[in-house]
Amino acid sequence: MATAIQNDNSDIEKWKLRRTVQYLSSMRGRGTSLVTMIVPAQSQLARTMKLLTDEYGLSSCIKSSQTRHNVQQALSSAQGKLRLYTQNTLPENGLVLYTGIVYDEEQHRETKISMCIEPLQPLQHGLYRCEAHFITDFLQQQINDSTNDLQARRYGIIVIDGNGTLFARLDPQQGTTILKRIQVSLPKKHGRGGQSAPRFDRLRREAIHNYLSKVAEHAKSVYLNSQQHGLANIDGIIISGSANLKQELVKSDLLGNQIQTKIIRMIDVSYGADNGLQETLRLCADLFADIKLTQERQLLEEAFSQINLSTTTNESNMISYAIAADEISIVLREGSSLIDRLILWENLATKRYVYQKRNEENIVIVADNEQEAQKKLKVLLKENENEQIDCIEEMNLIDYLTENYKAMNLRLYLVTDRSPEGQQLRLGFGGCIALLRYPIPTSIFDSLQNNNFADDIDTYDY
Numbered sequence: 001m002a003t004a005i006q007n008d009n010s011d012i013e014k015w016k017l018r019r020t021v022q023y024l025s026s027m028r029g030r031g032t033s034l035v036t037m038i039v040p041a042q043s044q045l046a047r048t049m050k051l052l053t054d055e056y057g058l059s060s061c062i063k064s065s066q067t068r069h070n071v072q073q074a075l076s077s078a079q080g081k082l083r084l085y086t087q088n089t090l091p092e093n094g095l096v097l098y099t100g101i102v103y104d105e106e107q108h109r110e111t112k113i114s115m116c117i118e119p120l121q122p123l124q125h126g127l128y129r130c131e132a133h134f135i136t137d138f139l140q141q142q143i144n145d146s147t148n149d150l151q152a153r154r155y156g157i158i159v160i161d162g163n164g165t166l167f168a169r170l171d172p173q174q175g176t177t178i179l180k181r182i183q184v185s186l187p188k189k190h191g192r193g194g195q196s197a198p199r200f201d202r203l204r205r206e207a208i209h210n211y212l213s214k215v216a217e218h219a220k221s222v223y224l225n226s227q228q229h230g231l232a233n234i235d236g237i238i239i240s241g242s243a244n245l246k247q248e249l250v251k252s253d254l255l256g257n258q259i260q261t262k263i264i265r266m267i268d269v270s271y272g273a274d275n276g277l278q279e280t281l282r283l284c285a286d287l288f289a290d291i292k293l294t295q296e297r298q299l300l301e302e303a304f305s306q307i308n309l310s311t312t313t314n315e316s317n318m319i320s321y322a323i324a325a326d327e328i329s330i331v332l333r334e335g336s337s338l339i340d341r342l343i344l345w346e347n348l349a350t351k352r353y354v355y356q357k358r359n360e361e362n363i364v365i366v367a368d369n370e371q372e373a374q375k376k377l378k379v380l381l382k383e384n385e386n387e388q389i390d391c392i393e394e395m396n397l398i399d400y401l402t403e404n405y406k407a408m409n410l411r412l413y414l415v416t417d418r419s420p421e422g423q424q425l426r427l428g429f430g431g432c433i434a435l436l437r438y439p440i441p442t443s444i445f446d447s448l449q450n451n452n453f454a455d456d457i458d459t460y461d462y
Contacts, residue, residue, distance in 0.1 A: 027102040033070035034100035036135040038127040074100035094123035153235040160241035161272030216254035236264035240280040300421035318439035324430025336408040345431035354393035
């Protein structure tokens with residue numbers, strides 16, 4: 001169990017890094033004032049600090065006072081970040097520093113950036129850059145490289161039976177491509193006895209040998225002589241079909257050593273041709289499936305089953321799940337310990353707004369945008385509409401949960417909408433599901449029925 005949770009945490013940390021890289025990549029500064037600094041684990045911190053000090057001195061020659069100020073502030077911020085580390089406490093993969101003042105042209109405001117990121121893989125070379133944008137391409141490459149290599153594998157598939165053989169290729173990007181088909185009419189096993197039996201058997205064996213020789217020739221043509229579909233571009237060959245024919249083909253020397261060494265699996269299937277190909281794909285799903293997507297589908301199938309079971313078997317006044325941000329916010333208010341698993345669509349856009357009311361607890365509202373949040377706030381304050389109240393925090397709900405799920409002791413899962421189950425989560429469940437440790441009274445959600453807006457209002461700071 002500990003390993004599974006650790007893997008989930010790793011996926012979340014990778015998602016957070018990808019989201020941070022996307023954010024940094026879109027940032028622009030006024031002039032060349034954004035500092036990117038790559039610090040490998042084997043770097044000498046004293047030398048790195050000296051480089052920043054030297055750059056600070058050189059920056060005094062910048063003519064533009066605004067650019068000079070921004071550069072010096074970015075360098076000072078980078079120095080401050082580095083002072084938090086010693087030579088012995090540098091992360092084993094190294095550090096990447098991003099500092100500077102970015103300008104949002106749409107909102108016409110400046111934001112100070114000061115980030116220290118530990119990459120997914122060890123950094124080999126140091127780098128200092130001061131430009132109008134942050135350097136993030138190497139981090140994006142690490143994220144891409146960390147994706148399970150099974151998703152990029154390609155396979156050749158041979159489906160053989162007594163009626164013919166189908167040659168195909170499976171590519172994760174292009175799907176399944178049928179490369180060639182051959183048909184055959186093999187003589188059936190003869191039931192006659194007497195002197196003719198050996199002759200019929202000999203003729204049948206000759207026909208099978210000729211057929212297998214023809215299959216081998218076409219296999220070489222497809223997988224050896226083709227530059228696009230050749231062995232250099234596939235990671236293995238799967239042979240499926242009739243048990244006897246399949247075994248004879250593989251045991252013979254007809255295929256040749258190059259193809260023989262590429263065979264990674266033999267599968268018994270009930271059909272030939274296209275139906276046999278589909279059965280092969282199903283039986284070999286563990287080989288060429290997108291592992292992450294398969295795990296997502298299994299997770300969501302289990303969640304939907306639990307929801308269906310809870311709906312059909314539990315008492316009408318009890319419930320063991322919560323769906324959409326409305327209900328989940330209420331459950332979190334009651335206590336995150338109620339939740340066994342929390343599943344979120346990775347692009348969930350719902351935001352979490354925190355409002356400060358004078359001499360009272362903060363008000364937390366979950367809404368899709370600020371206009372909706374303000375509307376819900378007015379419902380809550382209908383008796384005091386003129387009372388001054390300020391929004392002190394605005395944050396994507398998914399960012400808040402990924403930052404705090406460990407402290408809240410949540411088992412958090414992020415999924416895509418690339419599968420039918422993922423689309424169902426996004427469209428039918430508001431992008432989030434909480435599976436509870438035990439049933440709770442349905443009355444906890446009465447506010448959802450009583451008020452159009454109170455469902456997302458939470459007067460506790462969870």
